[in-house]
Amino acid sequence: MGKLLAARLHAVKVRPYLADALFALHIVEDRSVPTMAVDAYWRCYVSPGFVARMPLEELAGVWVHEVSHLLRDHHGRGERFAREHEESGPGEGSGPGEAGESVAPGESVAPGMSPADGRRRLRRNIAADFEINDDIFGDGLPRPAGAAVPSLLRLPEGLLMEEYLRTASLAALPVELAWLDCGSGADGQARPWELGPDGAHGLTRQQRDAVRFRVAEGIKGRPGDAPDGWRRWADEAFHPPQPWRHLLGAAVRSAVGAPGVGENHSYRRPSRRSAGVPGVVLPSLRRTPPRVCVVIDTSGSVSDAELGGALLEVAAIARAVGGRRDLVSVISCDAAAGVAVPLCRAESMELIGGGGTDLRSGFARALRSRPGPDVIVALTDGQTPWPSAQPPCRTVVGLFPRPADAVDENDPDYVPDAPPPWARVVTIG
Template sequence: MNADTRGEREAGTVDTAAREDGWTPGPPGTLDLDKLFAARLHAARVRPYLATALFALHTVESRQVPTMAVDRHWRCYVSPAFVDRTPVEELAGVWVHEVSHLLRDHHGRGDRVARQRGLTGPGERLRMNIAADFEINDDVFGDGLLRPEGAALPELLGLPGGQLMEDYLRMFRLGPRLKDLAWLDCGSGADGRERAWELGPYGAHGLSEQQRDAVRFRVAQGITGRPGSAPRGWRRWAEEAFHPPQPWRELLGAAVRSAASAPGAGEDYSYGRPARRSCALPGVVLPSLRRRPPRVSVIIDTSGSVSDSELGSALVEVAAISRAVGGRRDLVSVLSCDASAQVVHPLCKGEGIPLMGGGGTDLRSGFARALRAQARPDVIVVLTDGQTPWPSAQPPCRTVVGLFPRPLSAGSWDEDDPDYVPDGPPAWARVVEIGG
C-alpha cells in the first residue's frame, strides 16, 4: 500500500515498536509470519465475508516489492521490512486492500480496458493501479478496519467516491499531484501487467481459474447472506458476481427472431399460387403453403409496480422488436395492460404509443385480448416485472417474456399475505432478463 518515504527505521526503534505491540521480532531481514498472519486474522474478524478470500492467498516473501502485492494467481508478495515497521491494525487493512484487487478482477478488467482504449506502457498500468485503489479505498476502511497510512483516495484529486476503476481512468492523468504515488505497485493482480519478481502461471501455490471463481462465489454468498454488514461497493460487486451483466438487448432480439422464424410461424395456405402437387389432380386447385412476415403482439405491463424508466425502456424495445422481424411495423401491435387490457395500437413509432394503466397487474387479460385480434399474432412479446398471474394454458403461438428484474429481498408483493411471492414466468415462455 504505502512506501516508507522516510527510509528504514533504526533496528532499536523497530524492536521498541514491536515490544509495544506485543511482538518479538525475528532476525533482521526475515519475514515475521506471526505478525503477518495475526493481521490477516484480524482482517477476517472485522470483515468475515472476506475470510475465504483472505485465507486463499499464499504468501511469498519478497524484497522487491515496496509493501505488499498480489499476482493474478492469488499469491501475495510481502516485504519483510514493511511488515516490521507497520502496526498489525494497518497490516489488516493492507490484507483487505490486496485481496480486493483479486476479488474485483482488476487484472482482467485492466487488460480489457487496455485493449479497448489502446493503453500501453508501465505509465498507463500505474494509472490503472491508482484507479483500482481509488475504487477500493473509498469505502473499504472503517468499522474496525484501520486505513493504512498513505492510502490512495479519490479525494486526493478531488474526485467523487463510489466510482469504478474504468470511470476513474477517464477522470485523471498522471501529473505532479500524483508524484507521491509513483512508488505504488500492487502487482499484476491490480493492473494485469506481469512483474519480473512474480512466480508466473507455472509457479508453486497458484490457484487455477476454477479455484479463483469458487473463492469469488463463496465471498459473494457471504455478502448477499448478510448485506447489511457490507459496504455499498461490495454489495454491488456481489450482485454482479451472482448475476453478471448480460447483453440483454441482443438476447431479446435473438429470442424474438428465433420465435418469428420457427417452423409454423407466419405460415398459412394460400390460393394465390397453386401447389405443385395440383398436377396430380386434374381439375382440382390445391392451395400452397406460403410464408408471410410474422405478426408480433407486444404486451407492456403498465401496472403501478413498473417504473417510468422501465416503461421508457419498453418503448425503446418495441422499436427494436420491429427491426428484429424485418422492419414491418404494420405487423407489430402494442397493447398496454395492468389489471385489464387497454387499446391495441399498431406500431408507427415507439414514442407515439400511449401507455395507459397504473393499477394492479393481471396480464392474462392482455393475452386474451391479443389472441382475440382479427389477425392472430404468431409471436407474443411480454415486457413485465413478473408480478402477475400467468395464463394456465400455453397460447397457440410462441411467447417471449422480457422480465424487468426485481430483488427477492424487496419484501412481500401482497399486503395481506407477507409470505406471498408471485409465480415466475411459465416454462413455455422464453425468458430474457432486461436490465444491466
C-alpha cells in the same frame, strides 16, 4: 517471514470470509519490490524491509488489501478499461509524464516502462485502491498511513474502479502516492520482478475461479460478517448482469421460430406425397412470416423514459422478425386496451394511457385481431393481473425493473403477481 505469516493469521481472524483467498496466495520474497504486490496468478511479492517496519495489524490490512485486488479482478478490469477507452480518460495525455514525458517528483518508473505508461499504471492502481480501501479497514485492521482513499481527491466513496478512472484527473493525484505499486494484480501491467504465466506456484484460471467462488459462497452464507461492498461483490461475482436487449431479441426469435408458428397448409404447391396417393391432391405445409403483437403498458406507473424505451424495443422486435414491420402491431394498454395499430414507424407512434393497469384486456384485444398473432410480447412493469389461461400463441414478457420493496400507494399491502409460468420473461434494463 514469521511476522508475515502471523499477520496473515490475524487477517484471517478478523476477516474469516476471506480465509480461502488469503491462504491461496503464494509468498515470494523479493527485495526489489517496493512494499507488497500481487500478480494475476495469485503470487504475493514481499519486501523484507517493508515487513520489518510495519506493525503486525497494519501488515494484516495489507494482506487483505492485496488479496482484494485479485478477488475483484482489478487486473482484468484495468486491461478492459484500457482497451475500451484507449487510455483517454480525464487527465490522460496531459500533465506530468504524458505530454512532456517527464515524471512527477518522487515517482519511480519500472525498467522497460515509459513515463507515460508509469502514469497510466499509477492511475489504475490508485483507482483500484479507491474501490477497496473504503470498506476493508476498521474492526481489527487499522488503516496504514498513506493509504489511498477517495477523500484524497474529494471523491465519493462506494464507487467502482472504472468510475474513479472516468472521474479522477491525473493532474490531481498527490505526489505522495507516487510510491504505490501493488503489482500487475492491481492494474494488469507486468513488473520486472514478477514470474509471469510460466513461473512456479501460479494458479490456473480454474483454480483462481474456484477461490473466488468459495469466498463468494462464504460471504453469502454468512452475510452479516461482511460489509456492503463485499456482499454486492459476492452477489454479482458469478451472476453478471445479463444483456437484456440480446435476451429479448433471442426470446422473440425463439418464439417466432418455434415449431407450428407461422405454419399452414397450402394447395399452391401440392405435397410431394401426393404421388403416393393417385387421384388425391395433398396440401403442403408452408411457412409464412409470423405475426407479432406488442402490448405496451401505458399506465401511470410507467415513466415516459420507459415508454420511450418500449418504442425502441418495438423497432428491435421488428428487426428480430426479419424487418417485416407490416407483421408487427402495437396495442397501448392501461386499464383498457386501445386499438391494435400496425407498425409503420415505431419512433412516431403515439402511446395512449395513464390510468390503472390491467393487461388482460390487452391480451384479449391482441387475440381478437385478425389474422391472429403468432407471438404476443408484453412490455410492462409487472403491476398488473395476468390472464388466467395460457394464450394459444407464444408469449414473451419484457419487465421494466422495479425495487423489491415497491408498494402501491393506495394499498401498501398489495403485492403484484409474478408473470405466469407459460411466458418467457426478460428483465429490461
